[in-house]
Amino acid sequence: MKIIVTSLFVQDQDRALEFYTEKLGFVKKHDIPMGKFRWITVVSPDAPEGTELVLEPNEHPAAQEYQKKLFADGIPATMFGVADLHQEYKRLLESGVKFTKEPTKMGEVTIAVFDDTCGNLIQMIQK
Template sequence: MRVKLMSILVDDQSRARRFYVDVLGFRIKHDVPLGEAAWLTLVAPGDADGVELLLEPAGHPAAAAFKQALYRDGIPLAQLYTEDIAAEFARLKAKGVVFRGEPRAMGPTRFADFDDTCGNLIRLVEG
């Protein structure tokens, strides 16, 4: 058994696509129109067969309430990993990403949380 796909609930698929592709640097794996939305999955650069992020519309009332509660309480919806948090933090800040503070220690690693422009906090972790 393995993880193949992870959903990121988003308020607006088009905005999410721009942010995750143009700002974070993910690559589109699947973009299949499904009415007003799409089956839109992304992969990390250089990892075409890795875990896919599904940018999933958060239209269901339960999804919206869940996202809002996590955001309000400062709980990240997902974690993304980087080898060098200082470099990635600087790169993303230069692209306009809004962080909730500087990278900070958590045990043997460091992390920083940012807003994905789609109603989620995402945690960037060095590891």
């Protein structure tokens, strides 16, 4: 068994697609109309057949509350791995991404946390 798709609630699918592709560098895999919303997934350019991230609309009140509380408490909604955290941090800062936690060594890993502009904090990690 393996993870093939995981979801992330977003406040605005268009803004999320732009952020995740243009700022973070993911590649759009699917963008399928589904009534009022769309089935939008992105993948790593290094693994186009790998795990897909669904940019899921947070339309349901429970999703909205969950997302708001995580953000308010400073809890990242998910984690992305990078090969060189300091280099990625610098690249994202230069492209206007706002960080809530600068690169920080925590035991054997280094982490940083940024705001995805769609209601989530995202943690980057370098092992």
